[in-house]
Amino acid sequence: MLFVGSVAVANAQTPPPAAASPAGVPPTWAQGRAVDGMNPSLVPNPSPVTAKAANELQIDKLKVPSGFKVELWASGMVNARSMTESPSGTLYVGTRFPGNVYAVVTKDGKREVKVIAKGLHRPNGVVFTNGSLYVAELSRIIRYDNIEKNLDNPPAPVVVFDALPKDEPHGWKYLKLSPDGKYLYFQIGTPANIIVPPTTHATINRLNLKTNKMEVVATGVRNSVGMDFHPTTKQLWFTNMGRDWAGEDLPNDTLHRLSRNGLNFGYPFCHQGDWLDPEFGKGRSCDEFAKPEVKLGAHVSPIGMRFYTGTQFPNEYKGNIFIAEYGSWNKTKKTGYQVVRVVLDDKNKPVKTEPFITGWLQGETYWGRPADVHVLKDGSMLISDGEAGAIYRVSYGK
Amino acid sequence: MMAFFNILIFFSSNSFAADPILGKSKSQMCMSCHGENGMGISKDIPNLAAQPALSIFYQLIQFRDGLRKGGNMENFAKALTNEDIKDIAAYFSQLPAPPAKSGGDEIKIVLGEKIAQQNYCNSCHAVKFQGQQQAPRLAGQSAEYFIKQLKDLRSAARIDMDGNMGSAAKGLTDEEIEALAAYAESLK
Numbered sequence: 001m002l003f004v005g006s007v008a009v010a011n012a013q014t015p016p017p018a019a020a021s022p023a024g025v026p027p028t029w030a031q032g033r034a035v036d037g038m039n040p041s042l043v044p045n046p047s048p049v050t051a052k053a054a055n056e057l058q059i060d061k062l063k064v065p066s067g068f069k070v071e072l073w074a075s076g077m078v079n080a081r082s083m084t085e086s087p088s089g090t091l092y093v094g095t096r097f098p099g100n101v102y103a104v105v106t107k108d109g110k111r112e113v114k115v116i117a118k119g120l121h122r123p124n125g126v127v128f129t130n131g132s133l134y135v136a137e138l139s140r141i142i143r144y145d146n147i148e149k150n151l152d153n154p155p156a157p158v159v160v161f162d163a164l165p166k167d168e169p170h171g172w173k174y175l176k177l178s179p180d181g182k183y184l185y186f187q188i189g190t191p192a193n194i195i196v197p198p199t200t201h202a203t204i205n206r207l208n209l210k211t212n213k214m215e216v217v218a219t220g221v222r223n224s225v226g227m228d229f230h231p232t233t234k235q236l237w238f239t240n241m242g243r244d245w246a247g248e249d250l251p252n253d254t255l256h257r258l259s260r261n262g263l264n265f266g267y268p269f270c271h272q273g274d275w276l277d278p279e280f281g282k283g284r285s286c287d288e289f290a291k292p293e294v295k296l297g298a299h300v301s302p303i304g305m306r307f308y309t310g311t312q313f314p315n316e317y318k319g320n321i322f323i324a325e326y327g328s329w330n331k332t333k334k335t336g337y338q339v340v341r342v343v344l345d346d347k348n349k350p351v352k353t354e355p356f357i358t359g360w361l362q363g364e365t366y367w368g369r370p371a372d373v374h375v376l377k378d379g380s381m382l383i384s385d386g387e388a389g390a391i392y393r394v395s396y397g398k
Numbered sequence: 399m400m401a402f403f404n405i406l407i408f409f410s411s412n413s414f415a416a417d418p419i420l421g422k423s424k425s426q427m428c429m430s431c432h433g434e435n436g437m438g439i440s441k442d443i444p445n446l447a448a449q450p451a452l453s454i455f456y457q458l459i460q461f462r463d464g465l466r467k468g469g470n471m472e473n474f475a476k477a478l479t480n481e482d483i484k485d486i487a488a489y490f491s492q493l494p495a496p497p498a499k500s501g502g503d504e505i506k507i508v509l510g511e512k513i514a515q516q517n518y519c520n521s522c523h524a525v526k527f528q529g530q531q532q533a534p535r536l537a538g539q540s541a542e543y544f545i546k547q548l549k550d551l552r553s554a555a556r557i558d559m560d561g562n563m564g565s566a567a568k569g570l571t572d573e574e575i576e577a578l579a580a581y582a583e584s585l586k
Contacts, residue, residue, distance in 0.1 A: 026516065026517050026566075027518065027562055027563075028561065028562070029565070030517075030518040030521070040521075043521045044560065046531070046532045046560065047559050047560045049455075049459040049460060049463075049559075050480060096560075097559055098460075098463060099465070118464075119464075168558070168565060169565060
């Protein structure tokens with residue numbers, strides 16, 4: 001892939017943390033909260049501090065399409081989120097809190113969960129390649145070499161890249177290896193709900209693993225915590241979280257395609273490709289920016305996503321994009337808390353988006369929150385649950 | 399009116415029920431510092447009386463798992479199971495709330511109330527700082543303890559679970575933190 005239109009190259013120094021905000025500036029979650037605006041009782045959902053025991057998981061409440069089956073695959077991983085699998089079948093799982101990385105190994109049909117790292121700083125992103133596990137913390141990328149043989153006694157990590165901002169808001173990262181294996185892709189989220197961000201932020205970046213140089217590939221992306229490459233076009237598709245406190249039903253969270261490097265997706269001026277920000281959109285036009293492929297609904301919180309590359313599911317699922325929606329907080333009636341599928345036509349245009357698995361939300365109460373999806377070699381699909389600390393397996397047929 | 403209903407369900411849907419009577423017997427060691435009535439025996443020790451059970455659960459889990467440190471709590475909590483922690487939390491949560499401190503510095507208290515509004519502290523810590531769900535009660539809390547915790551959250555010396563308290567504390571000066579502490583202590 002030619003790299004045209006790169007926007008910036010990181011300097012070698014670690015940027016300083018964001019300057020302190022002046023007194024009276026509300027905490028990040030409340031920024032942009034209009035006085036006469038939305039339901040004032042809305043506050044972010046708390047992170048879980050424990051994993052649910054297997055017998056507390058309400059798997060029987062999960063609804064799947066006819067012919068599919070969902071079962072518990074592994075549990076006991078506090079805040080289990082992003083997943084990556086090694087060629088030998090070890091599944092690595094990152095977390096936002098409490099800073100653990102887990103490995104799930106299957107031996108003689110039995111699954112065992114090992115804690116391979118503790119006390120990391122928001123180790124949300126995980127990628128396994130060339131015998132090493134890469135982990136994206138909030139402000140650095142580290143690597144565990146030869147990890148497969150040392151799961152019970154992991155080596156000290158090698159720091160791969162640490163010239164990343166230290167801002168906490170939207171600072172946790174998703175990590176994805178490019179199809180050619182040369183680059184690690186990750187986002188730098190905006191350090192607030194809605195501001196004109198520094199040029200480093202609200203971007204998707206890639207790190208060249210050979211030269212250790214970082215490049216921006218997309219701007220105007222508020223916060224993308226899920227990405228995957230199309231299996232044949234090799235283009236990057238990614239989810240994005242829309243701003244809060246602008247409405248119960250606006251703006252939409254979105255699914256995007258990076259048709260060429262250097263595109264600007266609109267934040268903070270234009271959201272969902274066609275809706276100017278009430279404050280920052282003044283004097284701007286949405287025509288300046290790249291459009292989303294799909295509007296997913298406001299506040300659904302789409303994060304992990306994968307193209308379905310397996311053969312186990314029926315034909316109509318081939319090439320679908322599966323997206324884990326972590327679920328809303330900035331909306332009175334809860335929404336999201338499900339896995340959806342996006343059906344593409346033969347020109348890779350999305351033609352349909354519909355729920356694939358629901359049931360984590362019961363009434364206005366959630367017992368789990370899907371965080372990432374992963375296609376296993378046999379074509380079945382894993383779903384991580386960041387609230388319950390569990391992973392489920394979805395299969396089709398017998 | 400608050401949106402933490404889900405946690406309430408999580409907390410009560412477990413296969414066992416938290417038991418305050420059992421919790422009292424499991425809290426003998428806690429009482430030597432936090433008092434049988436849940437009132438800290440010195441100003442640097444927090445009052446636990448009437449804290450939301452889930453807030454005690456959250457903090458004790460973080461102490462036990464070595465994520466939060468202070469007052470040697472990381473060692474005291476080491477051997478506790480989730481069940482122990484739930485029982486202990488149930489005991490302290492049902493004790494009568496600490497009295498409001500009278501005779502505090504009026505100017506500080508008024509300023510503290512204003513900062514609390516500007517920073518939406520009440521959204522999680524509730525209207526009169528009585529706490530709810532995982533957000534601790536601040537009303538009647540020792541000012542000395544309050545000030546140290548908020549400064550530690552500001553400097554990241556104390557772990558910040560999801561970034562919300564760090565971002566809330568980031569813009570506050572020492573004087574503003576002291577005002578918030580005076581305001582909190584004046585409430586019941």
